[in-house]
Amino acid sequence: MTVPVPVRGLAPGRADLWRLAAAVGLGLVLIAGAMREGPIEGPRGVLIVAMGGAAGVVVFLAPVATALLLLLASFFRLAIHVSGLPAEPMTLLFAALVVAVAIATLRGTIRLHFGPLEAVMLAYLLWNVVSAVWPHVYPAAMPLTGEPIVIYRFIMMGTVFPFAGYVVGRALFQSASRIRVLLFGVLGFAAYSALVSILQFTGPRALVWPKYIVDKPSWPERAVGVFDQPVVNGLVMSMGFIAAVFLAKDRSLKGWQRVLAGLVAPLCAVGIYLTHTRAVLIVFGLALVLCAFIAPNSRSVFAGSLIGAGMFVVAEWATIASADRAEGGLGSPSEVQDRLNMIQTSFWAIREEPIVGWGIGRFAQVNTHHHQQWATDINWTRGYGYSSHENELGIAVELGLIGLALWLVVLAMVAYQIVRAFRRLPRAGVDGRTIAVLAVVSVVVWVGSGATVDMRYNDFVNLLVFLIAGAAVGASIRQRDEQAGKAREPAGAST
Template sequence: MADATTLTGTARRGVATVRAHAAAIVAAPAFPLHAGVGAGVLVIVAVVFAGPVSGPSGLLFVAAALAMAALVLGSPTAAMLVLLVASFTRLAVEVPALPSEPMVFALLALMIVAGVAVFRGTMRFRIGAIEAAMALYLLWNLVSTVWPHDLPPVEPGTGAVVPVLRFIMTGTLMPFLAFVVARVAFRTERTIRPVLFLITVLAAYSAAVSIVQFTGPTALVWPHYILESRTWEGRAVGIFNQPVVNGLTMIAGFVTGMFLARERSLRPAARIAGLVVAAMCVPGIYLTHTRAVWLVFGLAVVLCAVFAAGARAGFVVTLGGAVAFIALTWTTFTSSDRAAGGIGSTSEVDDRLNAIATALWAIEQKPILGWGIARFAALNTYHHQVWAPNVDFRRGYAIASHENELGIAAELGVVGLVLWLAVLIGVIWKLLSVLRRMPVEGLAGRRLGLLALTVVGTWVVCGLTVDLRYFDFANLLVFLLVGAAIGAAESVRAEPDRAPVAVR
């Protein structure tokens, strides 16, 4: 009997052990499967690049690789970071073997990974008033694409056809998707930390290239088209070949670096690196020689000097240094020599005034439906208007809109403008309403909210001088940070024990 009892107990323990091992195997990642899928991705990529495989076959191969990569990664946060890097390097990295540029496939990968996460039940999207406004605005863009219009979507100066769907993808779909995903995926310090570090790294690269562009050695400047730019000669254009986007990137990096330098949870090396990057961004921003960038940088510094609790000192010092520099170089600063940093040139102002006059005339002519998505350049060619008799008619001729909201109203009518303003005001209002709910300390705390508010504020002000829909990286970065800040604040409400204990 004792032997039988012992045998029965041993058998029970054996069964329990087998069950435990089986549960562990089921719960653990299927390493052989993932290794095989990863190897499959590498093989497909090798075939596409070494072939190259173009056309429908290449597209099929890439789609299969993206599906396999989604199984391997399974992380919307990782896919979002990949998309951010792909957008940053869009102009510099060209892959002729691919049917489209890497950024497009990174966007598809994010959509696949997010869809897999929803199917698995690991992520659930929030559908509120902001998301509804985004969906309606996107739908109105698509309606404008198929609606008959008087003018074609072309660049009259070159005759090139504007890829309308791609214009909608980079200016509308991609940033909206970033907001929706970030709001549910970037809610904790663990997920937000890589975003802030990546912003700092990208800003450091932009600052370094901007400085070396003017100080040398120029052999270190990559990509080389930075040195060959004729449209923005004498300005730090960065990897984007555009001074405004380059400046916005460094402003975001400056604020992020200053906040990282004051974050006590980070190691000293990381805090020092953040301070170094912030210091590098200051001369890089100046070398853009772009008045809009200087203006929004000043606004960002003032905003953070007033509201950045526990981190005001660095912004106050920066503000004082900027004021002293302007005072010492006042004659040059107010001159019309843009290459030397002067702000007195009026030619760009006349460009914008004539473009505004054209937009206002266009809105009056077609107030409801507008002239059609991506048609402002054609409109500004065949129906170019002059602001005043003392402004040269040739200024601003055939250029894209240089005011974001007026450009939207001219192309999409009042309906499109109202939907866009609903999105813009909605995200800003939501961000302001949750800001004080966030913890005082921590990378997912109130400084993240202030960073998002600063970045969206500088982006909106720059929209008074440029059409933001062309700036895929800037749009993506802004909506990613705003979505992450709102998501982090909402996670505090869901977990009351994480609520702020003090208001500074």
């Protein structure tokens, strides 16, 4: 079912561009102030809040700008802390996006779609809420520290953000101009991630922000990026590498824009290697293989990159196969044992509570009170008390087989929509196969990364991946509707 409103203004006009520029400018001022000052109180805090209110007035009338600002706030979520606000900037901008989309829908400038996929998304979201309020054996808290898990934020990051991203991407990012803006956004996020990843090891460290990347990274021997997490950092750079190649080959862009995109691609490749993480390198290699087969007008670039990466691995195999992460080694038996024990714990937990699960946010509790051992030759303490390191198993343990089934149906239906969009869209143009290929690759690397980490904790990539998927589907539907309209024109003109 589609909301029956007329579709107008899909391509941004001059007023839309002015609102976009004003909103982005105000957002950057706010973020710059927060970066420089940290927590702000008193008159300066009032000023920041006032500027935020002014930005809110602007973004309410520009949902595209609001979506981009939300991505920006989510990207820097760990680094930005502004006291005195009723919620963190990311949450406030998400609320602004909801209002902006609602206003645009009422004005008839966009249309929202509610079909079988959206219905299953809603059912999965409601199941998360039911699990949050249902009584469970263990509290939603980290058992080893007692730190509570804020369930509503957990649901927002792992469920609301990706689903809203798909809906917004489908409704807003349909035209070539807006998809190009989205691609440059991906390029910018990946370029920043690559630069701080390289500077983390080469310096000068004074240029790195946020400072926890160099002062107190959770993994000192790996490129953690602004997320302080090497897998998510590598995922963003993998997506950025693909976007950079596409933009560098886009002849509709200015020369300097293509050169800039061409420079970002090798930076991302270096940053990906510096994560020193097997999962990152595997999904990046998988992305190159996929693009070498399905990418329009760029297959030779991806094939050449794949060959170059293979030659590098062969030449550096002795180092890569070692367990010395600081030197680029990927061997880590202890991490494998962690995951094996957690997998065994997951299987036990699913057998014990197969239908409704142990409760959302309770995996670490189960893994503490009922920790299992994969085999007798694996140390029992490996993986003890950790949160889930596998996305689907974490869902099955916490939400039961009902939650897992709903989630898998969502993934299957999103995949079907993307494949159908890929087949419908023309080969040429960023609103053609380019966005479709990026959507395919993004979802594949996102699902692949979920085999080693619980993606529900990572709001930015959840939002971005599903936003790109929605954009691909929206572009295909827009072009289908335009073709159908052209096909009806001669008959209408003759009557």
